[in-house]
Amino acid sequence: MTAALSCENLVKRYGDKTVVDHVGFRIDPGEAYGLLGPNGAGKTTTISMIVGLLRPDAGSVRVNGIDVAEDPVAAKRLVGYVPQEIALYPELSARENLRYFGRLYGIPRRRLTERIEEVLEAVGLTERGDDKVQTYSGGMKRRTNIGVALLHEPKLLILDEPTVGVDPQSRAAILDNVERLVGDGMSLLYTSHYMEEVERVCTRVGIIDKGRVVADGTKRELVSELGGTDTVELVLDGDVEAAAEKLRVVEGVTEAVVTGQSSVRLLAVGGRHLLPGLLAAVSGVAQVTAVEVIEPDLEAAFLHLTGSTLRD
Amino acid sequence: MASKLGPLAVIVGHELRSRLRDGTALLVAFVAPVVLATLFGVALGGDEAPLRTTIGVVDDDGGDFPASVQREAMETEELREVLEFRQFPDEAVAQDALDAGEIGAAIVFPAGFSDSVSAGEGGQVSVLESVDAPYAGAIARSLVDQISALVEARTLAVKASLEAGVPADEVKLFVEANGAEGPALRISGDTVAAAEVDMTVHYGAGMAVMFAFFVAGTSARSLLTERQLGTLDRLRAAPIPLWTALAGKATVGFVLALVSMCVTWASSVAIFGTEWGDPVAVFLLLLGHVFAATMLVLLVASRARTDAQVDGFVMAVSFVFALLGGSIVPVYNLPDFLQTATLITPNGWVSTGLGALAEAGAGVSAVATPVMVLFGIGIAAGVPAFLRFARGRFA
Numbered sequence: 001m002t003a004a005l006s007c008e009n010l011v012k013r014y015g016d017k018t019v020v021d022h023v024g025f026r027i028d029p030g031e032a033y034g035l036l037g038p039n040g041a042g043k044t045t046t047i048s049m050i051v052g053l054l055r056p057d058a059g060s061v062r063v064n065g066i067d068v069a070e071d072p073v074a075a076k077r078l079v080g081y082v083p084q085e086i087a088l089y090p091e092l093s094a095r096e097n098l099r100y101f102g103r104l105y106g107i108p109r110r111r112l113t114e115r116i117e118e119v120l121e122a123v124g125l126t127e128r129g130d131d132k133v134q135t136y137s138g139g140m141k142r143r144t145n146i147g148v149a150l151l152h153e154p155k156l157l158i159l160d161e162p163t164v165g166v167d168p169q170s171r172a173a174i175l176d177n178v179e180r181l182v183g184d185g186m187s188l189l190y191t192s193h194y195m196e197e198v199e200r201v202c203t204r205v206g207i208i209d210k211g212r213v214v215a216d217g218t219k220r221e222l223v224s225e226l227g228g229t230d231t232v233e234l235v236l237d238g239d240v241e242a243a244a245e246k247l248r249v250v251e252g253v254t255e256a257v258v259t260g261q262s263s264v265r266l267l268a269v270g271g272r273h274l275l276p277g278l279l280a281a282v283s284g285v286a287q288v289t290a291v292e293v294i295e296p297d298l299e300a301a302f303l304h305l306t307g308s309t310l311r312d
Numbered sequence: 313m314a315s316k317l318g319p320l321a322v323i324v325g326h327e328l329r330s331r332l333r334d335g336t337a338l339l340v341a342f343v344a345p346v347v348l349a350t351l352f353g354v355a356l357g358g359d360e361a362p363l364r365t366t367i368g369v370v371d372d373d374g375g376d377f378p379a380s381v382q383r384e385a386m387e388t389e390e391l392r393e394v395l396e397f398r399q400f401p402d403e404a405v406a407q408d409a410l411d412a413g414e415i416g417a418a419i420v421f422p423a424g425f426s427d428s429v430s431a432g433e434g435g436q437v438s439v440l441e442s443v444d445a446p447y448a449g450a451i452a453r454s455l456v457d458q459i460s461a462l463v464e465a466r467t468l469a470v471k472a473s474l475e476a477g478v479p480a481d482e483v484k485l486f487v488e489a490n491g492a493e494g495p496a497l498r499i500s501g502d503t504v505a506a507a508e509v510d511m512t513v514h515y516g517a518g519m520a521v522m523f524a525f526f527v528a529g530t531s532a533r534s535l536l537t538e539r540q541l542g543t544l545d546r547l548r549a550a551p552i553p554l555w556t557a558l559a560g561k562a563t564v565g566f567v568l569a570l571v572s573m574c575v576t577w578a579s580s581v582a583i584f585g586t587e588w589g590d591p592v593a594v595f596l597l598l599l600g601h602v603f604a605a606t607m608l609v610l611l612v613a614s615r616a617r618t619d620a621q622v623d624g625f626v627m628a629v630s631f632v633f634a635l636l637g638g639s640i641v642p643v644y645n646l647p648d649f650l651q652t653a654t655l656i657t658p659n660g661w662v663s664t665g666l667g668a669l670a671e672a673g674a675g676v677s678a679v680a681t682p683v684m685v686l687f688g689i690g691i692a693a694g695v696p697a698f699l700r701f702a703r704g705r706f707a
Contacts, residue, residue, distance in 0.1 A: 051549040055703060077551040087542030091333070103322045104550045148546065 002065040004029045004156045004187035005050065010059035012045050020045050021211040022059070027156070027204075032178075032188040034202030036195070036298075038308060042211040043191045044084060047160050050189070051081045064155055077105075080154030084161045086141045087148075090134035094125055094144045097133060098151060105152040115151050123147040124173060139170025146174065156187045163197060175201060195299050205298065209306040222301040229254065229304065231294040232266040232278065238286025240264060246281045250274065255303055262289075267304055319552040323560025327534065331564065340527045341571040345520065349579035352516040365448035366396050367455075368406040368418030368440070375426025381419075381459060395451060403440070410440050416448020417441050419456060429463050432470020436460075513586050517666055518639030520576035521601055521659045522630050524569040528606040529626030531565025532613030536622050558701045562606055569602045589669025593679045597665040600686030604658040607694035614700045633657040661685050 005027040012020040020042045027033040037043050048054040050061050052072045061068040063075040088097050095116055102112040120126045123143035133141060146162060159178065163171045178201055182188050192198050198205060199219060206216040215222055236243050244264050248256040252274050255267040268274050272293050279288050294300070331337035371378040385391045398415060400406040406418040418440040428435040437459055439452045478486045535558065538544040547557040577594060580586045588594045612625040634640050636650060637659020654660035665682035668674055 052554075053545055053548050073551045073553065076549060079549070081546070081549040083542055083545050083549075085542040087546045089541065089543060100322070100326055101546060101550070104319050104547070104552060106318060106551070 001028060003027060003062065004031065004064060005033075005189060006062045007046070007050065008060050010046060010049055010061065011057045012042075012049060012054060013057050019211050020049070020056075023208065023211070023213050024059070025206045025213060025216055027187050027189060029155070029187055030182070030185045031204060032182045032190060032202045034198035034205045035189065035191045035208055036198055036205055036302060037191075037208035038306070039193075041208045043208055044160055046208070047081075047158055047189070047191065051079055051158060052076055077152070078155040080149035080152070080157045082146050082149045082157070082159045082162055084164065086145050088133045088141065088144055091132060093130045093132055094120065094136075094147070095129045097144065098148060101148045102151045107152055112151075115153075119147040119150050122150065122177060137167070137170075139166045139173075142166050142170060142174060143177075146177070150181075154186070156189065157181060158189045160191050161193065162190075163192065163194065195297075195302070199298050207302055207305050209308075214305045215301070219298055222298060222305075223296045225301060225304065229267050229269050229296060229300065230272065231296070231300040231303070232268050232274075233259075233290075233292040233294065234264045234266065234278070234282075234288055235290035236262050236264060236282065236286040237289050238282070240286065243282040243286040246285065247278060250277050250281050252277075255307060257303065257308065265303065267300060319550070319556045320560050320563070323547070323557060324563050327531075327561060327564040330534075331530075331568070336530060337568060340523075340530065341568050342575055344523065345572045345576035346579045348519050348523065349516055349576045350583060352519060352580070364394055364396075365416040365451065366398050366414070367448055367452050368398050368400050368409060368415040370400045370403050370406050370418060370420040372402070372423040373421040373425040374423075377426040377429060377459075378421040381455065385455065391451075407440055410442050413442075417452035419452055429466055432467050432474070434467045435463055513580070513588055513666060513670075514638075514663070516576060516580045516586070517588065517662065518634065518659070520573045521605075521637070521662050522634040522639045523576075524573055524602050524605045525609060525626060525630035525633070527569040527572050528562075528565040528602065529609045529613070529622065529630070530568070531561040531606070532609045532616075532626065533619045533622045534564075535561050536613065536616060536619040540619065554702045555698055558610070558698060562610060565609070566602055566606045569605060570598065573598045573602060588666060590675045590678075593665070593669055593674070593676045596676060596683045597662055597669075597679050597686070600683040600690070601658050601662050603690040604686045604693070607690040607697060608658070610697040611693040614697050633659050636660065638663045655685075658686050658689055661689075 003026045006024075007026070008024045010020050010023040011018065023042065023046050025033065025035075035043050035046070045054065049056045049059075050063075050068070052068055052075070055069075061075075063078050066075040066078070068075040088094075089100070092100070098116045098119060099112065102115060107115060116129075117126070120129045123146060125140060125143060125147070128136070128140065133144060136144065142162060142165075146159070149157060157178075162178075163174055166174065175197060178188065178190070182201065188201070190198060190202055204216070204218050205222060206213045207222070208214070215225070234243075234247075240258050240262060244256045244258050247253055247264060247266055250268075252270060253266050253268045255265075257265050259265045266278070268278075275291060275293075278291075282288060328337065369378060369382060382397050385395060385397070398409075400409065400418065403418075403420050406415070406420070409415045410418055420438045420440065422436070422438075425435045425437065437456050439456050441452065442448075473486055535544065538547070538557075544557065548554060574595070577588055577598065581588065608629060609626050612629050613622045616622040616625055636653050637657035638654055639659045654663070661682040665679040668678040668682070
């Protein structure tokens with residue numbers, strides 16, 4: 001089966017710095033793939049190479065079997081790209097923005113008129129379609145931003161952090177839309193800071209850190225790598241940094257990161273049974289005021305694989 | 313081809329509508345050029361009577377040559393109307409008169425000049441100029457250029473004759489009998505006219521040439537604005553050739569700058585009756601300049617990170633080129649090394665072209681070299697700009 005998207009050994013360097021280091025993954029037709037990584041991990045650079053904004057220093061990208069380097073126009077025709085930032089003309093209405101980009105994609109005039117109405121309906125902006133984009137709320141702009149990428153009915157939709165700065169209502173609407181599109185058979189590449197979004201929308205996840213894909217699989221596969229490891233959230237009163245140092249060396253603890261002014265997150269094998277040892281370890285530097293033991297999840301898998309939390 | 317030009321037409325249409333909506337298209341293409349042409353027409357006199365000037369003559373030679381030059385100049389209709397000669401006993405007195413503004417320039421014939429030229433040994437005539445009288449300086453230089461050309465031809469003819477065995481005491485008569493011009497110099501009014509390109513044309517065209525950079529620069533600015541809006545990434549991610557976005561913007565800048573220059577030209581002709589020369593040749597010059605200016609601003613803008621930076625770069629290039637290229641100060645007022653630098657600027661080549669067109673009967677062939685150089689500058693600047701854009705290093 002031809003992959004909707006396959007990336008092989010993608011490399012991008014800026015001077016001595018390698019920001020994308022032999023990244024490779026594949027997305028099957030109709031599959032929703034999430035690319036998870038902290039800021040600066042190389043997600044947007046990877047996407048920029050996939051959509052033809054940047055030339056890779058090495059490696060290849062194929063969309064539906066078409067090499068982006070060899071036939072960029074044909075490959076791009078199959079991709080709907082939603083950039084991280086709002087990319088619209090603020091002095092134009094949503095309808096005018098859609099018409100301009102639709103014409104650039106070569107959609108015939110009559111079909112374009114129909115598609116504009118369908119897309120506005122899909123993103124819930126039929127009523128406000130003639131208002132200038134600069135009068136929209138952040139959520140409405142985000143929805144229009146996605147709408148532009150759907151106009152030409154792409155085979156592969158690429159969403160780069162589509163819910164940043166969006167109110168909960170718009171966020172829910174965006175996720176509903178994305179789920180519906182995937183349900184209709186569209187392939188999806190989705191990056192986000194929000195683990196729960198990726199868990200909800202994507203069937204497979206790649207974890208990218210420092211320019212490398214460190215793990216790739218279904219949520220179940222990634223979590224199973226943790227074995228019997230639990231996440232333990234501790235709320236402390238005292239010297240949190242010193243407490244984290246002490247907790248890190250307790251037997252059974254694999255990771256300990258400070259997540260707030262008074263909180264530490266641990267990965268610990270059999271976390272439940274380690275609690276007395278954890279409490280004893282911090283005595284003298286801090287007092288534990290609350291404890292929560294969480295069953296293994298994608299967040300824990302991420303911490304395990306990268307040694308950091310997603311929002312570091 | 314149609315599939316490639318389709319997206320280009322969409323981008324051009326979108327860009328033009330944006331410019332019409334915000335009013336900049338009308339301002340730069342029509343309002344500003346008419347205002348410019350009117351200002352320079354009113355300030356510099358348009359079709360009023362030409363300036364009159366006095367050129368001093370220091371005749372240390374006393375031979376046929378100085379007399380011949382003055383006699384021929386006064387017999388030339390165009391010069392008789394604008395020029396008179398005044399004699400000075402020596403260079404120092406002429407310099408004093410020049411400094412006092414009594415004369416516009418002076419020509420100094422050294423002792424023995426006529427004999428030296430007749431014997432085929434060459435000779436040099438010098439010109440005293442004042443920055444306060446560029447017009448007189450240009451006429452004096454033009455006269456001296458013609459004298460120099462004649463002296464060179466004469467020297468060559470004498471040398472060739474001597475080498476061919478003509479006796480030294482017969483060589484003067486021999487070369488004159490065989491066609492070399494003697495002291496009876498013929499001054500060409502047409503050639504002198506090249507030096508006196510109407511001041512309105514010079515400054516009007518100079519300003520239009522400089523303004524073309526600003527107009528074309530708005531295209532480069534628009535590219536950077538699109539980058540800041542994020543829409544440039546959408547254009548680059550669309551299924552269209554990568555050069556389309558840059559070409560679309562450049563086309564609009566090019567067209568608006570060309571319209572702007574043509575409107576300046578048409579206004580100065582229609583309102584003040586000035587003559588820029590053969591219309592086809594003038595249009596080709598303007599076309600070449602606008603192409604070069606558009607590509608140059610794209611090249612400098614390819615180093616910019618923000619639209620404000622583009623404005624700064626374009627302004628710097630426009631003013632430096634305008635100064636070096638004679639758009640602000642006439643080229644002959646610049647120091648010698650800067651006069652050479654003139655020809656690295658499109659402005660300098662437009663001035664050269666317009667100067668050539670001031671000669672009676674000059675047509676397209678007179679501007680062939682300037683036009684080719686202008687297109688050459690455009691190509692040399694445009695290729696790296698497009699390559700940078702295609703590689704994603706620009707905007």
